[in-house]
Amino acid sequence: MSAELLSYAEADALVAAFARERIRERSENGPAAEHVALADAEGRVLAEPVVADQDQPSFARSTRDGFACRAAEASAHEFLRVAGLTHAGEAPAGPLPAKTMWEIMTGAPIPEGADAVVMIEHVERDRDRVRLVPDRRIKSGDNIVERGAQAQRGDALITAGVVVGPAQIALAASCGAAKLAVFRRPRVAILTTGDELVSVEQEPGPGQIRNSNAPMLAALVATAGGEPHVLPRAADTAEALEDAIRDALDSDLLLISGGVSAGKHDLVEPALARFGATFHFTGIRIQPGKPLVFGEAPRAGRVSLPFFGLPGNPISSAATFLLFASQVLKALAGREDFRPQFLVALLAKETDRKGKAGLTRFLPACCGFDSGSEIPNVATVPWHGSGDLPAFARANCFVVIPEEKAILDAGTMVHVLMI
Numbered sequence: 150m151s152a153e154l155l156s157y158a159e160a161d162a163l164v165a166a167f168a169r170e171r172i173r174e175r176s177e178n179g180p181a182a183e184h185v186a187l188a189d190a191e192g193r194v195l196a197e198p199v200v201a202d203q204d205q206p207s208f209a210r211s212t213r214d215g216f217a218c219r220a221a222e223a224s225a226h227e228f229l230r231v232a233g234l235t236h237a238g239e240a241p242a243g244p245l246p247a248k249t250m251w252e253i254m255t256g257a258p259i260p261e262g263a264d265a266v267v268m269i270e271h272v273e274r275d276r277d278r279v280r281l282v283p284d285r286r287i288k289s290g291d292n293i294v295e296r297g298a299q300a301q302r303g304d305a306l307i308t309a310g311v312v313v314g315p316a317q318i319a320l321a322a323s324c325g326a327a328k329l330a331v332f333r334r335p336r337v338a339i340l341t342t343g344d345e346l347v348s349v350e351q352e353p354g355p356g357q358i359r360n361s362n363a364p365m366l367a368a369l370v371a372t373a374g375g376e377p378h379v380l381p382r383a384a385d386t387a388e389a390l391e392d393a394i395r396d397a398l399d400s401d402l403l404l405i406s407g408g409v410s411a412g413k414h415d416l417v418e419p420a421l422a423r424f425g426a427t428f429h430f431t432g433i434r435i436q437p438g439k440p441l442v443f444g445e446a447p448r449a450g451r452v453s454l455p456f457f458g459l460p461g462n463p464i465s466s467a468a469t470f471l472l473f474a475s476q477v478l479k480a481l482a483g484r485e486d487f488r489p490q491f492l493v494a495l496l497a498k499e500t501d502r503k504g505k506a507g508l509t510r511f512l513p514a515c516c517g518f519d520s521g522s523e524i525p526n527v528a529t530v531p532w533h534g535s536g537d538l539p540a541f542a543r544a545n546c547f548v549v550i551p552e553e554k555a556i557l558d559a560g561t562m563v564h565v566l567m568i
């Protein structure tokens with residue numbers, strides 16, 4: 150093992166620091182935002198906060214169907230007259246006469262003078278009079294959400310940098326935001342390299358394989374919030390690579406797949422070097438993905454172009470994208486939460502005996518809940534190395550084997566990265 154390779158933790162820290170720096174630069178240069186309709190905002194990153202246009206709720210509301218009352222007057226001993234009825238959508242009624250109750254529906258405004266709502270299930274009714282059922286007590290504030298309890302007019306309810314999901318869409322709608330300001334999606338150039346590759350439409354000749362990384366990386370990029378631009382596959386020649394890299398220079402991020410291990414046709418690093426690239430690392434102590442390259446290429450009048458040279462084996466490409474490239478992409482997309490999210494799970498079966506220590510390993514695995522288990526459990530899927538796409542398609546995560554461990558026993562708590 151070459152001593153100069155960074156550990157997984159060192160490489161991760163370096164990439165995270167780079168991502169953080171790009172977020173800082175973006176906030177200094179002002180956001181590149183566009184406005185999208187609420188219905189199209191799912192998965193986008195907010196560029197401006199969503200602000201409450203009213204108090205939430207904007208009136209004291211009942212959380213139950215029942216009877217509004219003064220808590221001090223309600224008891225199981227005395228029937229009180231029902232003085233009125235308010236449905237959801239009606240204006241606040243009242244004032245509530247002394248020693249009366251007021252029938253009210255969920256979501257309806259509380260009549261002036263009432264300070265609690267008794268659930269309909271908790272009263273006995275005698276024509277137009279009600280009282281609490283035996284042993285039932287009620288106190289001031291029960292089943293009422295006061296005006297402004299959730300938010301006050303002018304509050305920033307969602308901050309810039311948050312990914313818009315169903316809850317954010319609902320909240321924005323409740324604030325009257327029919328359009329949202331979101332960051333422009335970063336443009337990600339995807340360059341696959343290799344003389345052996347043919348496109349998905351073609352029948353591979355002897356020794357050829359279909360280019361599966363191009364559509365896989367496009368899917369990973371789109372999921373992480375980028376706009377994928379798949380460049381034509383480049384042949385393993387210096388000229389082809391240089392031409393392709395030149396075409397990618399106006400992107401926000403460049404992903405190159407293949408051509409970064411130490412093979413004779415691995416021309417990617419020398420090609421990038423001819424563009425004046427700085428290399429932050431050219432290999433890490435991980436498996437799969439050891440030859441991963443990360444750096445940036447200068448360009449006139451613009452911030453440098455970050456690039457990743459992903460190892461060509463499909464599972465290596467996917468793992469290194471999820472672990473490293475996705476961080477930079479999410480940061481470029483404006484996301485504050487750009488770090489990979491690991492779960493904790495219980496290893497259901499011991500890992501492969503062939504494993505050796507010295508590399509942090511990310512093994513394709515299947516994670517889920519068994520009936521009766523309290524935490525998720527995970528088992529590696531049998532595989533024939535990092536080109537085994539059928540095995541990869543049976544996995545839904547990578548399980549992390551720490552660098553110092555050759556094998557992990559069943560029952561070990563492990564970290565899991567969902568795919």
Ligand code: AMP
Nearest residue numbers: 341343360361362407408409460461462
């Ligand atoms: P490389 O990193 O270029 O040495 O490629 C490593 C392995 O991944 C080789 O077996 C390649 O044929 C395979 N490979 C490289 N690029 C792709 C791709 N775009 N799609 C599928 N397999 C690939």
Ligand code: MG
Nearest residue numbers: 342343407408
């Ligand atoms: Mg290659």
